[in-house]
Structure formats: C-alpha cells, structure tokens
Amino acid sequence: MGSIIPLLTDFEKKSIGERQALPEQYLGLSDAEMDVRIAAARKTLGNRLVILGHHYQRDEVIRFADFTGDSFKLSRQIASRPEADYIVFCGVHFMAESADVLCHPHQQVILPDLAAGCSMSDMADPDQLATCWEELQQMGISGIVPVTYINSAASIKAFIGERGGTVCTSGNAEATLRWAFARGEKILFLPDQHLGRNTAYYKLGIPLDEMVVWDPNEIFGGLDPDQLKRAKMILWKGHCSVHERFTVQQIDAIRKQHPGVRVIVHPEVPWAVVNAADDNGSTEYILKTVRDSPKGSIWAVGTEVHLVNRLANEVAPDKTVISLDQFGCLCSTMFRVSPNHLLWILEELVAGRVHNRIVVPDDQKHWNRVALDRMLSIQ
Numbered sequence: 001m002g003s004i005i006p007l008l009t010d011f012e013k014k015s016i017g018e019r020q021a022l023p024e025q026y027l028g029l030s031d032a033e034m035d036v037r038i039a040a041a042r043k044t045l046g047n048r049l050v051i052l053g054h055h056y057q058r059d060e061v062i063r064f065a066d067f068t069g070d071s072f073k074l075s076r077q078i079a080s081r082p083e084a085d086y087i088v089f090c091g092v093h094f095m096a097e098s099a100d101v102l103c104h105p106h107q108q109v110i111l112p113d114l115a116a117g118c119s120m121s122d123m124a125d126p127d128q129l130a131t132c133w134e135e136l137q138q139m140g141i142s143g144i145v146p147v148t149y150i151n152s153a154a155s156i157k158a159f160i161g162e163r164g165g166t167v168c169t170s171g172n173a174e175a176t177l178r179w180a181f182a183r184g185e186k187i188l189f190l191p192d193q194h195l196g197r198n199t200a201y202y203k204l205g206i207p208l209d210e211m212v213v214w215d216p217n218e219i220f221g222g223l224d225p226d227q228l229k230r231a232k233m234i235l236w237k238g239h240c241s242v243h244e245r246f247t248v249q250q251i252d253a254i255r256k257q258h259p260g261v262r263v264i265v266h267p268e269v270p271w272a273v274v275n276a277a278d279d280n281g282s283t284e285y286i287l288k289t290v291r292d293s294p295k296g297s298i299w300a301v302g303t304e305v306h307l308v309n310r311l312a313n314e315v316a317p318d319k320t321v322i323s324l325d326q327f328g329c330l331c332s333t334m335f336r337v338s339p340n341h342l343l344w345i346l347e348e349l350v351a352g353r354v355h356n357r358i359v360v361p362d363d364q365k366h367w368n369r370v371a372l373d374r375m376l377s378i379q
Helices: 010-016 031-048 071-080 093-102 126-138 154-162 173-181 193-203 225-230 248-257 271-276 283-291 305-315 339-350 362-377
Strands: 049-054 067-069 086-090 108-110 144-149 166-168 186-190 211-214 233-236 262-265 298-302 320-323
Touching: 031 049, 031 339, 049 071, 049 093, 049 339, 067 071, 071 093, 071 362, 086 093, 086 339, 093 108, 093 154, 093 362, 126 154, 126 186, 144 154, 144 173, 144 193, 154 166, 154 362, 166 173, 166 362, 173 186, 173 193, 186 193, 193 211, 193 233, 193 271, 248 262, 248 271, 248 298, 262 271, 262 283, 283 298, 283 305, 298 305, 305 320
Parallel strands: 049 067, 049 086, 086 108, 144 166, 144 186, 186 233, 211 233, 262 298, 298 320
Antiparallel strands: none
C-alpha cells in the first residue's frame, strides 16, 4: 500500500501546529538503524520505562509499545507499572494529560511529539463550556449531568468533574450514559456529538427528537428554553475529523463491490452511517468482533486506517478486512508521533534528560482525578 497523504481540516491544522523540530542527527535515519537504537535504549532503561501505544499509531511506532489499546484500555494500564519512572505515551496530548492525572507521583509522562494534538478536543473550549453552563442555568434548565468524552482537554475534564460529571470512552459510553441518567434528567455531552447521539439512540433507545445540538458559537447555543426542556441529550457541536469522513455512499459502494460483506463502524461516525452499517462499537469491540467472526468472513471497517490495516494482516488469509474508505482515513494528528521522535525521547532519557513532559496544573488535577476515577468505576 502506498503512502497516504492526509488532507487536513482547519481544526486538524490548529491541533498540529508546526512539526516539532528534532536535532539534525535524528533526521534521515534508516528504519533499520532506528529500530536497533530504539531497542537498545529500551533495554538500557529497563523497568524504568513503559511505552503506551494507541491503536491509531503508525506501525513503525506501535511495535515498540508495552501496551496497546484504546484510550480506556490504556488508562487502566497506567496503574499496572508502578516501578516505571517514565511513561512514554505514543498518542495525542489529551491522552498524555489523563496519564499524568492517573499515574503515580514519581512518574513522568512524556509525549514524543508535542505537535500531536486532537482536532475534536480543540472543539471544546473551557471558556465556551463555562458560558454554556451559565446560560443553561439562566434558562432554568436543571437536572443536568455533564459527561465528556475522554477526547477532551484536562481543563474540560476538571470542569465536568467539579460539577458531578464524569468522563467516558467509546468503550464504556453506554454504561456512562446509564450512570448519568440515574443521577439526572438530562445529559450535556461533549465534545463529540456523534458518539453521544449514536450511543443514546442505538444503545438506550432515546428518540432523535429528544436530542439537541448546542453550538458554542451561538448565543444560548442557538437553542430556546422549550427545546432544551424537551431534550434528554444536549450534544456539543463537535466531531472527529477522521470518522466524520465516512459516508452512507461508501457503504453502498462497498456492498456492491463485495457481496456478503459486513460493515462495522466506530460510533464517532455520523448517525446515518451507523444506521447503514451492520454493527458499531469501540475500537476494542471492532477488534474482538472481527477476530471472533467465522472463517471466510468479509469485513469493511469504518475507523482509522492503521488499525484497519493491522487487523487485516492479523486475520488473513482466513478472513478479509478492508477499509470502508478506499483512500484510507488516517488520524493525521496521531501520525505526528514518528519513530524519529520516539528514538530522540528514549536516547535523551538514557542520557538523563527529559523532554516533552506533560503536566496537568495542580488546580485541575484533583477534579480530573475525580472525573477519571468515576469513569474507571463505571461497569
């Protein structure tokens, strides 16, 4: 498969910023040399180091991870290596922030490339959230439990935690919404409107006409009090720039090309795409479903292309896995973490120098911990 040149949205460009400059000696290295040197640095650091790799990472990086998984799985793994001094998180900024909140006091969390952001996370601004919360109170909307997807900044998680809310991932979104509805009449869900809508509709049976979208760039979210009083789900106007690219037309085309194909998508895709698919679920759910399917199964998967390609290689030749998008949807912000960055970080740790440490401010850390602990306790 040839190289994929990502097309960037404005939000992705904002998240990425300028590529983090590396020392010249880390540029132009061959894959073979980097592999040898990364392995040597890992061996030298031994148990003092743990590398976490998100499923969307490129193959050249994730092969060195001690643990791989989605955000929820990796969050649970943080406590399992208390002997490690350094947690190198091959993911994006908000994931490293959560790791800093959940790790032990002596541990340092490092992001190999500070340019690895998240366009979805940037769609939820803490000042806009504070305004939203104030305006909801002004309109007399009560009984609201705030829930934020883990793809959000530490400042957002702190705000949510302080107001009795929690964090969720795509893996526990259904359980989290049930938890929240046991504590209030309405949920303010941010920043991904699609995950909130799809989970509420397909898992809880909440009608679409009982959901509204809060636009943070409009006064009172562009809504009136009657709309809000009727709504059970108040969805923040945000989305994943990768998953929003999947379409019903792609599903129709893939069914014509591959008779008998089953389509499975991530719940960050739009509602109509989930409706046209055969199944939907978190990254871990997609992996398990495809792995456990009968021999000869054909799957079209609607999620990030690195994960799809790895899954295809893993289950071949017994099963066939293709990307729902023939051009491949990669997470261009996650793609910022390169083996060159990982090598630089590890060799500097060997030399006793820490770069790119991610530290959540003390005034946010407590309520982040409260929100994340609530997430981890929800079954």
